[in-house]
Amino acid sequence: MTRNVLVLPGDGIGPEIVAQAVRVLDAVNEQFSLNIQHESALVGGSAYDETGSPLPEATLTKAKAADAILLGAVGGPKWDKLDMSVRPEKGLLGLRSNLELFSNLRPAILYPQLADASSLKPEIVAGLDILIVRELTGGIYFGQPRGIRTLENGEREGFNTYVYNESEIRRIGRSAFEAARQRGKRVCSIDKSNVLEVTVLWKEVMEEVAKEYPDVELTHMLVDNAAMQLVRAPKQFDVMVTGNMFGDILSDAAAMLTGSIGMLPSASLNAEGRGMYEPCHGSAPDIAGKGLANPLATILSVAMMLRYSLDAKEAADAIEAAVSKVLDQGLRTADIASEGCETVSTQAMGDAVLNAL
Amino acid sequence: MTRNVLVLPGDGIGPEIVAQAVRVLDAVNEQFSLNIQHESALVGGSAYDETGSPLPEATLTKAKAADAILLGAVGGPKWDKLDMSVRPEKGLLGLRSNLELFSNLRPAILYPQLADASSLKPEIVAGLDILIVRELTGGIYFGQPRGIRTLENGEREGFNTYVYNESEIRRIGRSAFEAARQRGKRVCSIDKSNVLEVTVLWKEVMEEVAKEYPDVELTHMLVDNAAMQLVRAPKQFDVMVTGNMFGDILSDAAAMLTGSIGMLPSASLNAEGRGMYEPCHGSAPDIAGKGLANPLATILSVAMMLRYSLDAKEAADAIEAAVSKVLDQGLRTADIASEGCETVSTQAMGDAVLNAL
Ligand SMILES: CC(C)[C@H](C(=O)O)[C@@H](O)C(=O)O
Numbered sequence: 001m002t003r004n005v006l007v008l009p010g011d012g013i014g015p016e017i018v019a020q021a022v023r024v025l026d027a028v029n030e031q032f033s034l035n036i037q038h039e040s041a042l043v044g045g046s047a048y049d050e051t052g053s054p055l056p057e058a059t060l061t062k063a064k065a066a067d068a069i070l071l072g073a074v075g076g077p078k079w080d081k082l083d084m085s086v087r088p089e090k091g092l093l094g095l096r097s098n099l100e101l102f103s104n105l106r107p108a109i110l111y112p113q114l115a116d117a118s119s120l121k122p123e124i125v126a127g128l129d130i131l132i133v134r135e136l137t138g139g140i141y142f143g144q145p146r147g148i149r150t151l152e153n154g155e156r157e158g159f160n161t162y163v164y165n166e167s168e169i170r171r172i173g174r175s176a177f178e179a180a181r182q183r184g185k186r187v188c189s190i191d192k193s194n195v196l197e198v199t200v201l202w203k204e205v206m207e208e209v210a211k212e213y214p215d216v217e218l219t220h221m222l223v224d225n226a227a228m229q230l231v232r233a234p235k236q237f238d239v240m241v242t243g244n245m246f247g248d249i250l251s252d253a254a255a256m257l258t259g260s261i262g263m264l265p266s267a268s269l270n271a272e273g274r275g276m277y278e279p280c281h282g283s284a285p286d287i288a289g290k291g292l293a294n295p296l297a298t299i300l301s302v303a304m305m306l307r308y309s310l311d312a313k314e315a316a317d318a319i320e321a322a323v324s325k326v327l328d329q330g331l332r333t334a335d336i337a338s339e340g341c342e343t344v345s346t347q348a349m350g351d352a353v354l355n356a357l
Numbered sequence: 358m359t360r361n362v363l364v365l366p367g368d369g370i371g372p373e374i375v376a377q378a379v380r381v382l383d384a385v386n387e388q389f390s391l392n393i394q395h396e397s398a399l400v401g402g403s404a405y406d407e408t409g410s411p412l413p414e415a416t417l418t419k420a421k422a423a424d425a426i427l428l429g430a431v432g433g434p435k436w437d438k439l440d441m442s443v444r445p446e447k448g449l450l451g452l453r454s455n456l457e458l459f460s461n462l463r464p465a466i467l468y469p470q471l472a473d474a475s476s477l478k479p480e481i482v483a484g485l486d487i488l489i490v491r492e493l494t495g496g497i498y499f500g501q502p503r504g505i506r507t508l509e510n511g512e513r514e515g516f517n518t519y520v521y522n523e524s525e526i527r528r529i530g531r532s533a534f535e536a537a538r539q540r541g542k543r544v545c546s547i548d549k550s551n552v553l554e555v556t557v558l559w560k561e562v563m564e565e566v567a568k569e570y571p572d573v574e575l576t577h578m579l580v581d582n583a584a585m586q587l588v589r590a591p592k593q594f595d596v597m598v599t600g601n602m603f604g605d606i607l608s609d610a611a612a613m614l615t616g617s618i619g620m621l622p623s624a625s626l627n628a629e630g631r632g633m634y635e636p637c638h639g640s641a642p643d644i645a646g647k648g649l650a651n652p653l654a655t656i657l658s659v660a661m662m663l664r665y666s667l668d669a670k671e672a673a674d675a676i677e678a679a680v681s682k683v684l685d686q687g688l689r690t691a692d693i694a695s696e697g698c699e700t701v702s703t704q705a706m707g708d709a710v711l712n713a714l
């Protein structure tokens with residue numbers, strides 16, 4: 001049975017990091033006889049430049065047909081002045097919503113080899129391993145009505161709608177509890193229930209979901225406190241579950257705690273476990289094309305893809321072991337450069353992972 | 358001329374920390390012949406318990422008449438199950454909106470004496486001094502429509518509205534630029550303009566305001582990146598300006614960077630510079646009544662009040678110098694306890710500041 005992977009390099013450093021990840025995918029495909037085929041398509045700013053749309057029909061059709069998607073990153077200052085409706089980000093958001101990839105898993109793990117890279121004290125982050133489960137197809141990202149209108153007094157007003165219904169909350173809640181079962185069996189749900197009604201409902205539904213998982217502990221935390229606790233004592237968390245907007249903010253903070261955001265993959269899954277895999281970091285247009293980008297988050301996204309969507313656990317393990325070996329060898333890209341280690345280019349890092357495989 | 362200060366102890370540790378702050382206020386009042394009178398009123402959960410409202414009419418009337426307000430903190434698990442409309446937080450939010458305290462100044466400063474208390478590496482936070490200017494009477498905190506409704510299919514849906522008009526953005530923008538003029542002359546405006554229309558308008562209006570302040574530099578940053586950058590390299594910022602919700606999250610993260618959130622005061626000002634002063638931290642119900650709370654943030658809020666609303670700069674300086682002296686003496690409350698320092702109670706910390714005055 002052939003499995004089809006759609007590769008979406010995107011913008012900025014996307015193409016260079018994805019190129020290395022595809023080399024790794026090809027290598028394990030051969031090594032483990034996985035029968036994976038892949039093709040590429042356009043998304044984001046580069047898609048807009050060629051077709052006038054950040055998510056061309058052809059890309060969406062291929063995405064719907066694929067067994068899994070590997071994405072680089074989208075966006076950059078070049079497209080900042082475009083109308084919201086055709087900005088690169090709409091390509092990404094369109095994929096998420098059209099494919100109903102509602103469950104975004106963002107691990108924040110400290111690689112022991114990179115302990116120095118964190119801006120936090122070693123004792124605060126040593127052994128850090130938390131998972132942020134972010135709702136990805138609802139909330140204020142997609143809520144209607146939205147826009148900028150002109151008021152009677154001639155002034156403009158901008159508005160967006162933060163909205164969740166019970167089923168949306170329930171299904172992301174279940175994702176989080178399922179994930180917690182495979183880990184530390186603790187879920188912390190993040191809300192702002194002392195101010196926002198939508199998160200009062202969120203909190204209530206989480207309580208209901210918790211009843212289905214008596215073996216998993218549920219606690220609640222306000223989002224402002226969560227931002228503080230991530231800085232103060234991040235190891236107190238196992239799985240954190242939250243909405244689209246809070247998840248965007250908290251997962252980036254959590255990833256940065258590890259000092260190795262260039263190392264962190266993410267998965268965005270639908271109800272059937274089909275998914276899109278991408279690094280946690282962005283398109284970093286300032287270093288694009290310079291061979292400075294760290295391809296490891298994208299390479300590790302391939303591992304996540306093999307494990308979650310392509311039923312190829314051994315190949316996933318092999319990639320993760322290879323990455324670990326490369327770090328042990330003291331190879332580092334610029335973002336995680338460290339005294340006593342060798343700083344290498346994007347391509348050289350790809351070469352090293354291939355050798356280690 | 359008599360100046361009237363309204364004292365609102367609130368809930369949790371509020372009463373104990375405010376008690377110490379009032380002793381300090383009384384002391385400088387006498388020492389500098391400031392002619393300040395103060396009276397107390399109820400707000401938050403304790404007000405609800407006595408009157409059925411978290412913001413009784415009597416309190417609001419006194420607040421409107423006062424020259425300045427000193428607040429402890431509100432909220433606690435005791436009132437968590439109450440209807441949103443009478444929760445303790447509504448007392449605080451009602452004061453903010455009724456008095457039009459739209460400009461919330463939240464400094465995040467690392468006290469050199471407390472350098473150890475931060476969870477970040479010393480070189481990342483040494484000398485940290487940033488100011489977060491948070492819009493406090495608009496945005497999603499107050500946007501209409503809001504609530505929880507039942508859909509046709511019988512499911513419930515929660516919704517809130519994130520809304521800003523041009524004048525709201527302009528006046529908080531000016532607050533930030535004015536503040537930056539007194540400091541490092543750099544403003545970083547935080548938005549999510551790649552997704553949310555309301556923040557597209559925010560960004561545009563900030564650009565307009567910037568033209569009035571050619572001596573101040575304006576940059577923009579996405580909120581997810583801002584959360585990362587606060588963890589990675591907080592000293593890159595001078596003044597950050599943002600909306601109510603993002604400001605809530607980022608200012609708590611920023612305060613925690615210093616390891617001394619128990620030390621940080623805040624001011625909420627209206628267009629005439631009248632204001633409410635309160636510690637950045639919350640009501641900490643878990644330690645209430647135990648004499649463990651740190652009164653210094655509230656004492657420093659008195660200093661801020663004297664400086665911004667009561668035209669008593671010398672008294673403000675005296676309080677700040679006294680706090681610094683007490684830290685130099687090695688006295689610490691439990692939250693900032695440190696090896697080689699003496700851990701003291703709330704009251705003993707108040708005593709020490711009075712002695713130092
Ligand atoms: C690019 C942007 C639209 C996106 C988001 O806000 O979701 C990104 O920040 C992310 O977290 O994947």
Ligand SMILES: CC(C)[C@H](C(=O)O)[C@@H](O)C(=O)O
Pocket residue numbers: 194195224431432446449450605
């Ligand atoms: C108590 C709560 C309503 C309040 C807020 O969210 O504004 C608090 O967190 C704060 O930051 O002052």
